[in-house]
Amino acid sequence: MANSAVIIDGKAVSKQTRDNIAVETAKLKAETGVTPGLAVVIVGDDSASRVYVNNKKKACAEVGFYSEEHALPAETTQEELVALVKELNTREEIDGILVQLPLPKHIDEKAVIEAISPKKDVDAFHEQNVGKIMIGNYSFLPCTPAGIVELIDSIGVDVTGKECVVIGRSNIVGKPMAMLMLHKNATVTICHSRTRDLPEVCRRADILIAAVGIAKFVKADMVKPGAVVIDVGMDRDENGKLCGDVDFDAVKEVAGYLTPVPGGVGPMTISMLMKNTLTSAKERAGR
Numbered sequence: 001m002a003n004s005a006v007i008i009d010g011k012a013v014s015k016q017t018r019d020n021i022a023v024e025t026a027k028l029k030a031e032t033g034v035t036p037g038l039a040v041v042i043v044g045d046d047s048a049s050r051v052y053v054n055n056k057k058k059a060c061a062e063v064g065f066y067s068e069e070h071a072l073p074a075e076t077t078q079e080e081l082v083a084l085v086k087e088l089n090t091r092e093e094i095d096g097i098l099v100q101l102p103l104p105k106h107i108d109e110k111a112v113i114e115a116i117s118p119k120k121d122v123d124a125f126h127e128q129n130v131g132k133i134m135i136g137n138y139s140f141l142p143c144t145p146a147g148i149v150e151l152i153d154s155i156g157v158d159v160t161g162k163e164c165v166v167i168g169r170s171n172i173v174g175k176p177m178a179m180l181m182l183h184k185n186a187t188v189t190i191c192h193s194r195t196r197d198l199p200e201v202c203r204r205a206d207i208l209i210a211a212v213g214i215a216k217f218v219k220a221d222m223v224k225p226g227a228v229v230i231d232v233g234m235d236r237d238e239n240g241k242l243c244g245d246v247d248f249d250a251v252k253e254v255a256g257y258l259t260p261v262p263g264g265v266g267p268m269t270i271s272m273l274m275k276n277t278l279t280s281a282k283e284r285a286g287r
């Protein structure tokens with residue numbers, strides 16, 4: 001019988017990352033008087049977004065950052081939101097501005113993201129930062145893809161020359177993920193809803209990254225034996241229970257390594273946000 005996959009413990013890697021950030025933050029404060037500051041903006045009452053924002057504030061407290069929350073009602077206009085972002089851009093003690101997505105439908109996400117100063121864009125969603133990532137000359141990396149790179153590094157897998165398949169082509173995860181794997185010298189394929197024979201493409205992957213947003217989409221017969229499988233999904237199964245894009249119980253019998261949901265990629269997303277905010281604060285302190 002084949003061995004079961006090694007489960008990658010995102011919580012443990014995340015804790016280690018946050019411990020390191022806390023040490024660096026204490027040093028920055030002691031040596032320069034600068035305390036990293038993050039402003040988190042949430043519009044409306046999406047319950048999942050509320051959980052993520054609370055977790056971001058908790059993480060700030062854990063690593064010694066200043067944080068403030070701006071919770072705006074769902075009827076907030078685009079103009080009001082952009083005005084708030086512009087005010088936060090001018091505040092010296094705020095190193096990072098995070099506008100929680102998704103926004104209500106009447107607000108153009110792109111207009112809001114472009115209003116964030118690229119120097120405070122700790123999500124790395126602003127087009128200037130996206131462009132810098134393309135050419136490999138960046139200050140911030142987008143949090144979920146950066147967290148996935150850290151998880152892969154944590155298991156000591158060398159990406160060079162490996163076949164990496166990313167399922168999903170969103171601006172937040174799929175496209176930047178593919179770019180980061182390319183920078184690490186993988187041979188990268190991006191799959192999407194129009195991909196022909198998607199299972200066959202997935203079976204080629206040494207590293208398979210599922211960011212498709214469909215519960216248990218990746219089945220065991222789509223996975224190469226021994227592959228590294230990374231699950232970015234935050235879905236609900238038929239019983240309403242949180243699950244990922246990967247059929248965990250079946251795929252763990254085939255994969256070499258597998259991230260769980262919860263406890264895999266999610267906690268790393270927040271740790272990478274802390275890392276970007278610290279980077280921005282160091283810049284302010286001239287470090």
Ligand SMILES: Nc1nc2c(c(=O)[nH]1)N[C@@H](CN(C=O)c1ccc(C(=O)N[C@@H](CCC(=O)O)C(=O)O)cc1)CN2
Nearest residue numbers: 051052099100101102123143262263264265266267269
């Ligand atoms: N401005 C942004 N908006 C959104 C982002 C983002 O990176 N920036 N990503 C996602 C949501 N997200 C962060 O904001 C996020 C999602 C999930 C988790 C997480 O830790 N999940 C837990 C489970 C949580 C639960 O019980 O529901 C886990 O996987 O263990 C963190 C961050 C969309 N919006």
